[in-house]
Amino acid sequence: MKKTLSSRIILLIAVVLLISNSLLCVVSIIFSRATIKKNIQKRMLDIANCASGSINGDALASLTAEDVGSQEYLKIYDTLNIFRNNAEVEYVYSIKSEGRGVFVFTIDTDPDAPAAYGDRVEYTDALNTAAHGTGAVDDVPYEDSWGRFFSAYSPVFDSSGDVAGIIAVDFPEEWFDQQLVSETIRNISIFSAILLGTLIISIFVSFSVVNDITQPLKRMTDIAQKYREGIFSEKMDVGGSVEIAGLSEALSGMAESLQDKMAILQSIQVTLSEEVEHKTSENEMLMVQIVQALADAIDAKDVYTKGHSGRVAEYSREIAKRYGYSEKKQDEIYVTALLHDVGKIGVPDEVINKPSKLTDEEFALIKAHPKLGADILDNIHSMPNLKAGARYHHERFGGGGYPDGISGKDIPEQARIIAVADAYDAMSSNRSYRKALPQSTVRSEIEKGKGTQFDPVFADIMLSMIDEDKDYNMREKDD
């Protein structure tokens, strides 16, 4: 599934926030551990200093093993005990240095298992520092018979300013660790809450920012889709940021320019089609005129058949029309019929016009005109049906015609139509040897030839045309 721009941006923000917050949290915990430790140590030293400040240095300095339990001893003991009871410390006691790094207990306030006067105290660097007059706290825990501790040591001074003893306060290691752990947990909780809050705010903010980008883009896509379908009615005015507005303006300009160019193309197309139509009709007219002139030239060879081709063409077109041919096919048969006798160009004029009976050779010349005509028209490739009219118009439906002697539906339809029209015109026109035959004779000849000489379908159409022609107008007119 493809990710949307908004989901990508929000995911990116979430990942960046998570990583940066986690790093911040870890760094902060590391630093805060050191700070927490210092703070705890400072608090421990404060308590030790407070306790040491409450003790009379001269009294502490004069205490010996024999003084244990004396009034002076108990006075100091009670003071130290107050700190043990009220502060977070585990043990509070006083120490004195025996020299050469040896330290011993003088007073221990532990109620359960107190150390005796003179018992050895565990040496630490901090204790040694305090013995030289500066309070200090253990940096690492030490272990003695009471457990593992961090201790704070504070010196007590006598009236002459010498160190009279050291007050120590012990904090168990577990307490110290627990302080660190709870502080760390608190920090992690705060960081998690901040992370969650930042995430929620960021997602809301980025949703709004991303919407400002994606909404105009979506609208631009919809409008561009319409442009693609050719609908330019809608303007690409989608608003949004400066960049988006710039893009939409550019696309809008592109669409307008496209629209202008399309209008120009359409107008060129209209002009061109009009031109083509005009030229085509001119060409067709020219062709018909040329064919007409050619037909006149053929007819002119025979002094008695003037206008024959033109009339056969008219009759053929009428038969085709009544039979149900389209206008285009009617025009085609008209031209075909105009040229049906084109082969007569190759027959000598004296043979065509001979008033007396023809010799066998002369008749053979006449009978050659269909084939000759087809050969001439064979070169007109754009109208392949032209030659069929010329070649087969003397074939007979019942067989026995010429030049091929074919019959029935083997004779092309146009030739069967022309055959009827040709015979009708021959009978209804004047000839060198006779006048035009009476209409009734023509009619009965066509009727007689149905199925033998003519296709009965086209013969019937011709008969209906004769029957409608009450005044016998459909024939060669006398000049």
Ligand SMILES: [Fe+2]
């Ligand atoms: Fe003919």
